[in-house]
Structures are given as structure tokens and as C-alpha cells.
Amino acid sequence: MKSLIGKQVVVRLKWNKTEYRGQLMSTDNYLNLQLDNTFEIIYDTEDKAREESIGSIFIRCNNVLFIREYRDESKDGEVPEKEVSDSTKEAGTTAKDDAISADVEVTKVELKEAVMEE
Structure with a gap:
């Protein structure tokens, strides 16, 4: 996790088909996460996603399904x-x-x- 600090990451929550994409600022021993320049991405259906800039956030560890480094996807998604x-x-x-x-x-x-x- 420490190798991801300062990088763009995607964090998927356990529920609500919600992801957060932002710069990982810090983490602790419990894997709580602090993100900056964050976008909230909510998947309404498999084809449609709503994305909104929300700034800095803190995500409590028990809400996280997975975290991965953000990779730029091709233009068609x-x-x-x-x-x-x-x-x-x-x-x-x-x-x-x-x-x-x-x-x-x-x-x-x-x-x-x-x-x-x-």
C-alpha cells in the first residue's frame, strides 16, 4: 500500500456500486485511506456511470472492497x-x-x- 501513496488509485466500496478515483495521500495500519482530487463514480447500470468531482475524502477501511492503481483506459472505455x-x-x-x-x-x-x- 505504501508504494501507492502519491499515485492515482481506484477504490471500490463493498456496496452501492460506487468507486472513488483520486490521489492516495496516506494510509494507516488499518488500511483507512485519504484521497485528494477525488472523483466519485456511481454505476447506475452496466453501461452508465455518473462521475462527479468531490475533492478530498477519507474512506474507512471496513467499507473498501478493493484498491488498485488507476490505469488510463482506452477511449471506448x-x-x-x-x-x-x-x-x-x-x-x-x-x-x-x-x-x-x-x-x-x-x-x-x-x-x-x-x-x-x-
């Missing part, structure tokens, strides 16, 4: 897909799925390291 090997295509997964899995694995490792530091 889709994450650009990378080339996928034939074995991956046969298994029914896409490069987008693989990228999401990689993000989850990295986050798990970072969380384990953060807990071990305490």
Missing part, C-alpha cells in the same frame, strides 16, 4: 486487450481477465507484506 496464448483462449479467459487476476494477486501480496510489517 474498454481495457486494451493484450495478445493471449492459444491455451488461454481455449480455457475461455481473455487478456482482460488475466490482467484483473494479476492485479488481485499483486494486491494480496502487498496486503500480506503490510500485515507482516506490523
